[in-house]
Amino acid sequence: MSRELLVEMAKHNISHVKANTVAGADEVFKVPASHYYDPEHWQREMDQVFRRMPLLLALTCEMPNPGDYRACEAGGVPILICRDQAGAVQAFLNMCAHRGAQIMPEGNGNTHRFTCPYHAWTYNHQGALTGIFSHKEFGDIDKSCYGLRKLPVLERAGLIWVIPNPDSDLSIETFLSGYDDMLAHFNFADWHLFSRRAVAGPNWKIAYDGYLDLYHLPILHKNSFGPNFPHKSMYYAWGPHQRVASPDPSLVAYEEMDEQDWNTTHLLSGVWTIFPHVSIASFDGGGRSVMLSQLFPGKTPAESVTVQNYLMENEPDEEQAKEAHAQFEFLEMVVRDEDYATGLKQQTALQTGFKDHVLFGRNEEGGQRFHGWVDKLLQTPDNQLNELFSNSQEPSF
Ligand code: FES
Numbered sequence: 001m002s003r004e005l006l007v008e009m010a011k012h013n014i015s016h017v018k019a020n021t022v023a024g025a026d027e028v029f030k031v032p033a034s035h036y037y038d039p040e041h042w043q044r045e046m047d048q049v050f051r052r053m054p055l056l057l058a059l060t061c062e063m064p065n066p067g068d069y070r071a072c073e074a075g076g077v078p079i080l081i082c083r084d085q086a087g088a089v090q091a092f093l094n095m096c097a098h099r100g101a102q103i104m105p106e107g108n109g110n111t112h113r114f115t116c117p118y119h120a121w122t123y124n125h126q127g128a129l130t131g132i133f134s135h136k137e138f139g140d141i142d143k144s145c146y147g148l149r150k151l152p153v154l155e156r157a158g159l160i161w162v163i164p165n166p167d168s169d170l171s172i173e174t175f176l177s178g179y180d181d182m183l184a185h186f187n188f189a190d191w192h193l194f195s196r197r198a199v200a201g202p203n204w205k206i207a208y209d210g211y212l213d214l215y216h217l218p219i220l221h222k223n224s225f226g227p228n229f230p231h232k233s234m235y236y237a238w239g240p241h242q243r244v245a246s247p248d249p250s251l252v253a254y255e256e257m258d259e260q261d262w263n264t265t266h267l268l269s270g271v272w273t274i275f276p277h278v279s280i281a282s283f284d285g286g287g288r289s290v291m292l293s294q295l296f297p298g299k300t301p302a303e304s305v306t307v308q309n310y311l312m313e314n315e316p317d318e319e320q321a322k323e324a325h326a327q328f329e330f331l332e333m334v335v336r337d338e339d340y341a342t343g344l345k346q347q348t349a350l351q352t353g354f355k356d357h358v359l360f361g362r363n364e365e366g367g368q369r370f371h372g373w374v375d376k377l378l379q380t381p382d383n384q385l386n387e388l389f390s391n392s393q394e395p396s397f
């Protein structure tokens, strides 16, 4: 079914190539400029988006074995993700049941048990409290009441989503709206995490707007990769998640071929974004690769941090690794010196308060849909979240 959808999107693309048209939104859309800097608005986004939505926080390929773990922070919440002995992924608040210390330092590793650095209480991969240092002197407690608090987690398509709220009853599957079936065509579970780094940027939405926007490519990136890049884009949506593709004349040749022979890698071209904070763009440095960018708001409305993950389909040999490093450095430079340098100045300008609203054209449907979903979430109470996402299960384009 999902491959049929890939073919259907390609046919949609071909029809626009032949007609020399692009699909777009109905109207030009306005976003209040204050949505990029107002501290109260930003705090609501932190509470209602980043503390309530499933966030893509880890990759299957960085924790394939039992005992592998990753500790990180998202939405201001310290999180510990691990693979248990049965191979299932678990997620917990990275907070000790004794007096709340963070148990594992940020980063990845493999361990038989989790031991708190403060007084050495220990937990297993299920989060159960298994050991209390100097138990006799500490006194009696019911250990079964003092495990690590579990967070909702789902592993799909080689990617791991966690909701940074132990009380959430939002179904991550419903939230994904079938998009995970599309992403599964990349087969990321078998890929290789080549390298990872962090880049500082402006307000998270100023930064994210750029990932949904091909309109700027030949302009802002004219001195790097952009001069020959298409600036026309079409958006394919599964709930709030969107694939961005430009009209691609090279698809037209497929019309002469059986559909099952259409090249899947080609059908996956473009940028695949995952609401509210991830973008996956394909490259070819050192072999088939993608840059998977995870955006996180910083400590104030004017800051964000982007974790760039360079994933490769195959583990590179020495020569390919050199190429991959060069490609990754180039991409980091483009994002830091072109996208985010521009975004930081845009931030300063907007913060003057002298602008009422910014515009997203009919050709910027992705930004329109993204801001529309953020606004929708700010108005949706917790008990209506599942309903909100289950009403948007049909892919639209
Ligand atoms: S806070 Fe963890 S053992 Fe004391």
Ligand SMILES: [Fe+2]
Residues within 6 Å of the ligand: 210, 216, 217, 220, 221, 339
């Ligand atoms: Fe850009």
